[in-house]
Amino acid sequence: MTAIDEHPWATSTHPSGMLLTATDGAALRVRIARHGPESGRLLVVCEPPPDARDVPGADALRARATVDPTRPTARIAADLHRRLVTPYRHARPAARDWRRAADALAAAEQAILAEVRSNLSGLPTLVSRGEHGDRGALRLCSDHPHTGPIDSVQVVEPSLRHEIRPGQFDAQFPSYTEVRLRVHPRLLPDLSRALAVLGWASDITSVPAHQCPHAHEPQCRHGHDHTDHRDPEGLIGRLARKHEVGGADMITVRVENTYSCGHESEYAAVIRAPHVGESVEGWFDDVVQPETGDGHACGPSEHAHYEALVTVAPRRPDLLGQSRTWEG
Numbered sequence: 001m002t003a004i005d006e007h008p009w010a011t012s013t014h015p016s017g018m019l020l021t022a023t024d025g026a027a028l029r030v031r032i033a034r035h036g037p038e039s040g041r042l043l044v045v046c047e048p049p050p051d052a053r054d055v056p057g058a059d060a061l062r063a064r065a066t067v068d069p070t071r072p073t074a075r076i077a078a079d080l081h082r083r084l085v086t087p088y089r090h091a092r093p094a095a096r097d098w099r100r101a102a103d104a105l106a107a108a109e110q111a112i113l114a115e116v117r118s119n120l121s122g123l124p125t126l127v128s129r130g131e132h133g134d135r136g137a138l139r140l141c142s143d144h145p146h147t148g149p150i151d152s153v154q155v156v157e158p159s160l161r162h163e164i165r166p167g168q169f170d171a172q173f174p175s176y177t178e179v180r181l182r183v184h185p186r187l188l189p190d191l192s193r194a195l196a197v198l199g200w201a202s203d204i205t206s207v208p209a210h211q212c213p214h215a216h217e218p219q220c221r222h223g224h225d226h227t228d229h230r231d232p233e234g235l236i237g238r239l240a241r242k243h244e245v246g247g248a249d250m251i252t253v254r255v256e257n258t259y260s261c262g263h264e265s266e267y268a269a270v271i272r273a274p275h276v277g278e279s280v281e282g283w284f285d286d287v288v289q290p291e292t293g294d295g296h297a298c299g300p301s302e303h304a305h306y307e308a309l310v311t312v313a314p315r316r317p318d319l320l321g322q323s324r325t326w327e328g
Helices: 072-118 185-201 233-244 282-290
Strands: 008-015 019-022 025-034 043-047 065-066 127-129 138-142 150-155 179-183 250-259 263-272 304-312 323-327
Touching: 025 072, 043 072, 065 072, 072 138, 072 150, 072 263, 127 150, 179 185, 250 282, 282 304, 282 323
Parallel strands: none
Antiparallel strands: 008 019, 019 025, 025 043, 043 065, 127 138, 138 150, 150 179, 250 263, 250 304, 304 323
């Protein structure tokens, strides 16, 4: 099975069977069906590459095939190459471009929200009440309600899709962001005055480089030269490193959060594997534990149970199935 084509293929363990990975990043998940009409047959499923993950319409990156395991190995390899690997490699460049554009858009939107969070964090009377939504809407409330000039601020996640899809019906107009405020009546004159000044003087066509949704393009319509832009610790860098192939080993951890009020959540987190010489216990506490918790907060949810389980570790099979729990 490792001789599907001219590319060398490596094997590794997978929670649901075996993983075949080529040097160019193509990956196939292989297992024997145990139940149903396909019982006893070999199931082969394309594993979406990290640099082209979650691309809508890229069916070739998620295609599957069943083969008779009693056939000659060379015939199986040729069949998989024709049915899965060739369409996979054909679809991957366009899917990779889509993914890079989507990551750049997400990074720009998160940069706006991060600046809002940084600006409002200087208000000593406001505390965070959790984040909601795919990219995290900001919600701050007064630590002592009904005492200060600002009682609460809530910002819905911003959208910049209109800047990357000009001319399309659903993107020709800006997607305005909803901001909800609860303020003391005495603050209204100053608040309205500040909004009036911003409305007259702000240039919404001026886009900072770190908030540009075209960071994947060397030259963009906003006039930035992204080949000279360096942001090693910024949002774009973190998004790229989180899903990079090569370099630091990346693994997937399933996180389950259970709160005493009955609220539960589950999601997958992609994080780095332990460094050489780093203890697994310390890695769980220092790297994995901060990924737990979904920000849920209510009176009856003061106690929570968090569990993390390693589900995918292509280069660290020793970590597969290891788990830790925390109480909070």
